[in-house]
Amino acid sequence: xxxxxxxxxxxxxxxxxxxxxxxxxxxxxxxxxxxxxxxxxxxxxxxxxxxxxxxxxxxxxxxxxxxxxxxxxxxxxxxxxxxxxxxxxxxxxxxxxxxxxxxxxxxxxxxxxxxxxxxxxxxxxxxxxxxxxxxxxxxxxxxxxxxxxxxxxxxxxxxxxxxxxxxxxxxxxxxxxxxxxxxxxxxxxxxxxxxxxxxxxxxxxxxxxxxxxxxxxxxxxxxx
Amino acid sequence: xxxxxxxxxxxxxxxxxxxxxxxxxxxxxxxxxxxxxxxxxxxxxxxxxxxxxxxxxxxxxxxxxxxxxxxxxxxxxxxxxxxxxxxxxxxxxxxxxxxxxxxxxxxxxxxxxxxxxxxxxxxxxxxxxxxxxxxxxxxxxxxxxxxxxxxxxxxxxxxxxxxxxxxxxxxxxxxxxxxxxxxxxxxxxxxxxxxxxxxxxxxxxxxxxxxxxxxxxxxxxxxxxxxxxxxxxxxxxxxxxxxxxxxxxxxxxxxxxxxxxxxxxxxxxxxxxxxxxxxxxxxxxxxxxxxxxxxxxxxxxxxxxxxxxxxxxxxxxxxxxxxxxxxxxxxxxxxxxxxxxxxxxxxxxxxxxxxxxxxxxxxxxxxxxxxxxxxxxxxxxxxxxxxxxxxxxxxxxxxxxxxxxxxxxxxxxxxxxx
Numbered sequence: 001x002x003x004x005x006x007x008x009x010x011x012x013x014x015x016x017x018x019x020x021x022x023x024x025x026x027x028x029x030x031x032x033x034x035x036x037x038x039x040x041x042x043x044x045x046x047x048x049x050x051x052x053x054x055x056x057x058x059x060x061x062x063x064x065x066x067x068x069x070x071x072x073x074x075x076x077x078x079x080x081x082x083x084x085x086x087x088x089x090x091x092x093x094x095x096x097x098x099x100x101x102x103x104x105x106x107x108x109x110x111x112x113x114x115x116x117x118x119x120x121x122x123x124x125x126x127x128x129x130x131x132x133x134x135x136x137x138x139x140x141x142x143x144x145x146x147x148x149x150x151x152x153x154x155x156x157x158x159x160x161x162x163x164x165x166x167x168x169x170x171x172x173x174x175x176x177x178x179x180x181x182x183x184x185x186x187x188x189x190x191x192x193x194x195x196x197x198x199x200x201x202x203x204x205x206x207x208x209x210x211x212x213x214x215x216x217x218x219x220x221x222x223x224x
Numbered sequence: 225x226x227x228x229x230x231x232x233x234x235x236x237x238x239x240x241x242x243x244x245x246x247x248x249x250x251x252x253x254x255x256x257x258x259x260x261x262x263x264x265x266x267x268x269x270x271x272x273x274x275x276x277x278x279x280x281x282x283x284x285x286x287x288x289x290x291x292x293x294x295x296x297x298x299x300x301x302x303x304x305x306x307x308x309x310x311x312x313x314x315x316x317x318x319x320x321x322x323x324x325x326x327x328x329x330x331x332x333x334x335x336x337x338x339x340x341x342x343x344x345x346x347x348x349x350x351x352x353x354x355x356x357x358x359x360x361x362x363x364x365x366x367x368x369x370x371x372x373x374x375x376x377x378x379x380x381x382x383x384x385x386x387x388x389x390x391x392x393x394x395x396x397x398x399x400x401x402x403x404x405x406x407x408x409x410x411x412x413x414x415x416x417x418x419x420x421x422x423x424x425x426x427x428x429x430x431x432x433x434x435x436x437x438x439x440x441x442x443x444x445x446x447x448x449x450x451x452x453x454x455x456x457x458x459x460x461x462x463x464x465x466x467x468x469x470x471x472x473x474x475x476x477x478x479x480x481x482x483x484x485x486x487x488x489x490x491x492x493x494x495x496x497x498x499x500x501x502x503x504x505x506x507x508x509x510x511x512x513x514x515x516x517x518x519x520x521x522x523x524x525x526x527x528x529x530x531x532x533x534x535x536x537x538x539x540x541x542x543x544x545x546x547x548x549x550x551x552x553x554x555x556x557x558x559x560x561x562x563x564x565x566x567x568x569x570x571x572x573x574x575x576x577x578x579x580x581x582x583x584x585x586x587x588x589x590x591x592x593x594x595x596x597x598x599x600x601x602x603x604x605x606x607x608x609x610x611x612x613x614x615x616x617x618x619x620x621x622x623x624x625x626x627x628x629x630x631x632x633x634x635x636x637x638x639x640x641x642x
Contacts, residue, residue, distance in 0.1 A: 047635075055548060055634045076552050083550020090638060094545045098238030103230065110230065111550035156550070 001192050002029035002052065002160055007061030007071075009044075009051055021047045023217040024061070027210075031159070034183055034193040036203035039212030045196040048216065049162045052194070053086050054078030066159050083111040087153030087191065089182065091165035093145045095137040101148045102133040108155030123151040127181060143174040150182050154189055161186050163195040167202055175202065231546070231559040232566055235539075242531045243567060246524075250571020253524035254614045255578020257517040261606035262579065263586050263598065264510050270596040271297070272499045276419070277348040278324075280475060280493035282306065282314060282482065283464040288492035289502050295326055295464040296495060297420045297594055298336045301396060302328050306489050307442040308460035319474030320467055322347040327432040328463040330392040330404070335378045337392050337425045339432030342367060348468065350417050358412025362386050365411055367428040372408045374425045376416035377595060384410050384425070392427075392435060404435045420595035433460060469493075521610070524571065525617040528564050532625035536560070543629050544637030553630050560626035561619050568618020572611030579607070 004027035010020045021044040029035055039045045050056040052063050054070045057078075063070040065085050070078055082088075087108070095104050105120035124133055127147040129140075137145050146166065153161050163182055167175035179195075179202050186193040195206070203209045236243045276296045283291040284304030293300040314323040324347070327339035345356050345364050358364060358373055365371035374384045384390060388410045394402040408427060416422055433440060434449045441447070442461035449455050469475050475493045482491040492498050503510075543556050580600050587598040 046638075050635050050638075053548070055638070076554075079547070079550055079552040082548075086550075088548055090548075094541075094548070094638065096234075096542055096545060098234050103234065106230070107546070108549055111546075111552070111555065152549075 001031040001033070001066060002027075002194070003062070003064040004028070004052065005062045005064075007048075007051055007063060008059045009047055009056060010059055022051060022058075024048065024215050025217065027215050029160070029192050029194055032187070032190045032192055033208065034186065034206055035195070036206035036209045037194060037196045037212055038198060038200070038203050038209060039196070039216075041198065043212045044216055045198075045212055046164055048212070049088075049164050049194070049196060052160075053088060053162055054082050079111070084114075084156060085159045087156060087158035087161040089146075089149050089153045089161065089163040089166045091168040093137075093149040093169070095145055095148055095152075097137050100134045100136055101129060101140065101151075104137070104148055105152045105155050108152035109157075112156040114156060120151070120155060123154055124148070126185065127151045142170060143177065146170060146174070146178045147181065150178070150185060154185055154191065157189065158191050160192045160194065163193065165197055166195065167197065167199060172201075175199070179205065228555060228559050228562060231555075232562045235559070235563050236566060239531075239535055242535065246528050246531045246567050247570045247574065249524045249527045250568050250614060250618065251574030251578050253517075253521040254572045254575025254610050255582060257514075257521050258575060258579035258604075258606050258610045259582035259586070260513050260517040261610070262583060262602070262604045264513065265604055265606075266598045266602060267590070267596070268503050270598070272496050272503060276495055277350045277468070278466045278495060279469045280467040280478070280491055281464050281495065282310065282467060282489055282491050285488060285490050288490055288498045291464060291490060291492045292495055292498045294328070295466060297596075298338075298424055299594060302463045303490070305441070305461040305463055306465070308457050308462060309442070310489055311462050311465045312457070314465050314467060317478075319470055319478060321470050322466075322468035324348065324466040325429055325462040326464045326466060327429050327461075329396065329438075330394055330432065330435065331396055331398055332378075332384070332390050332392055332425055333382050334398040335375075335382055335423055335425055336396060337372075337427055337432070339427055339429035341429055344426070344466075345373075348466075350419060350421065354417070356417070356421060357415050359415045362410075362412030365426070365428055367430060369428070370406055370408045370431060371411045372425050372427045373412040373414060374410055375414050375422040375595070377422035377591070378425055379410070379413040381592070384413075386410055386413060394435075394437060404437070406431070406435055418595075418597040423595040429462070430455070467491075467493075521614060521617060524614070525568070525621040528567050528618050529621035529624060531567075532560060532564055532622060533628065536625045536628045539629070540632050541637045543632040544634045547632070547634040548638055556632070557626045557630040560629045561622040564622025564625070565615050565619040568615045568621075569611070571618070572614045575611065575614065576607070 004024055007022055007024040009022040010018050012018050037045060051058050058071050068081055070081055101124055102120050105123055106117055109115055121133060127150055129144060129147055132140060132144060166182055167178050170178055197203050281291050281295050284306055286303035290300050290303050294302050311323060311325045314320050324340055324344045330337040342364055349355055365373050378384055389407050391407055392404045433455055439446050439448055440459045440461055443458040447459035479491050479493050482489050583598060583600050590596055590598050
């Protein structure tokens with residue numbers, strides 16, 4: 001479902017020094033598979049997810065999602081592919097403050113051409129926010145905001161969900177609930193899940209756990 | 225497309241205060257430019273095309289424009305008087321169809337009193353087939369009595385209803401101390417004509433001659449009318465003679481004779497052209513007004529640009545989130561341009577109300593001052609050009625902030641590091 005080969009990304013520091021952040025020889029994720037990716041802070045986890053999602057353009061290598069090569073596409077093509085096949089859950093949720101819960105979820109599908117308000121409501125009901133549809137993010141608790149973010153990530157019926165430290169801003173109890181929810185709804189939607197975390201407890205519940213240092217030669221070489 | 229509309233709608237609501245301010249400035253600008261063009265156009269049309277019923281005005285030597293403004297629009301002061309004999313000469317001239325004498329120089333509460341003859345009501349058509357007629361049960365004045373026929377606007381504003389009695393006041397500006405002793409009674413209120421005539425009080429011309437302190441100099445020496453005695457024609461004088469000519473050629477010839485060969489009087493002919501020339505001379509002022517109005521629109525577009533540019537700084541994260549959700553750069557770009565155009569469009573819609581408000585206010589003032597009626601909703605190309613131009617300018621103003629939004633670096637505005 002997701003195939004990564006020879007993926008490389010470097011950044012130029014203000015002083016001109018070029019630092020390699022991602023150097024992944026191979027990484028594969030099967031359809032519906034759930035993988036936790038662990039790594040120390042600054043090891044390039046977020047950059048790796050951004051490269052998979054096509055938010056960043058790789059210096060070299062190949063990212064293929066369901067047979068469509070993300071790295072071969074121009075920016076607009078990457079946007080289109082991301083909008084139609086990838087759901088993204090952020091550590092800070094990144095909900096749009098001026099939009100209600102249901103509108104935030106609708107935005108998750110708005111750019112894939114599959115705008116379906118009924119589905120947005122169903123998803124929010126599924127994550128237990130049936131009575132919070134029209135609430136603005138600031139009117140929701142942190143845990144509820146994360147649920148909205150999960151619902152939004154699934155709004156476009158993604159084949160792949162990328163979750164970047166989705167429990168990083170939650171306390172232990174809410175973190176466990178949120179993690180269970182993400183995994184459950186991905187399983188129900190048959191979406192593959194690549195969850196980045198530095199929390200050993202969160203990673204412990206996954207059948208497959210990868211250490212970034214194990215796949216990322218740049219991370220082994222030193223933090224970005 | 226629906227996604228884009230949602231973005232625009234939400235952003236407008238989310239930034240309600242700045243949206244309201246910029247919409248307000250766009251509305252004022254758009255309304256102002258519409259009002260300036262519309263009032264200017266209607267005023268020009270009213271002054272140069274108003275139905276006056278006369279082709280020419282004969283008056284004292286001086287400015288034809290002053291003569292026309294004084295006698296047709298009842299503005300300005302009279303350039304002076306001409307002997308009664310000139311009126312008689314015009315009346316008997318074969319090239320003249322109708323000659324009506326006007327004696328001016330008095331007022332009632334600021335409304336001008338014109339002494340004239342019944343010929344005005346019998347021979348002059350304000351518009352084709354439309355005479356100056358008193359509304360029933362009123363009637364025309366008896367030229368031998370102290371009776372008056374008043375315009376519709378005067379009747380309403382000065383309370384001169386049928387049967388009302390009033391005194392004339394000397395001069396064109398109302399001054400309590402200048403009251404004439406003679407009392408007049410209103411015997412007719414003219415049907416409204418939507419012309420300067422609505423602001424006039426007509427009395428018999430003999431009455432003007434006989435008002436105390438009125439000195440006649442028609443014969444060169446001063447003469448004051450004596451009660452009970454007829455006034456010799458050689459002493460009479462009039463402010464102007466309103467003329468209806470039989471042909472254009474008559475106008476050319478009379479103008480040649482009076483203006484070029486004569487030295488006593490001035491013939492303002494044709495009335496419309498005199499005013500058109502005035503507007504031509506005043507054209508640069510109108511152009512400046514138009515330019516100022518257009519500049520205000522540009523400033524309003526600038527305020528849209530400034531408002532959006534400021535908001536872009538705080539919205540970069542929002543754009544990054546949207547991009548992460550799959551929004552393309554052009555969607556973000558388009559949403560900002562559409563937002564700017566929407567602000568301008570809302571401003572334009574409100575601008576129509578501002579335009580109606582300004583025109584409504586101006587109409588009241590112009591009506592009171594000149595008797596000319598400006599229409600609130602008279603179609604004018606500016607009513608669609610200005611809103612369209614505002615929207616285009618608004619959209620153009622949105623391009624710079626849209627480029628800033630377009631250039632938002634997604635990765636650096638999402639969680640940048642693990």
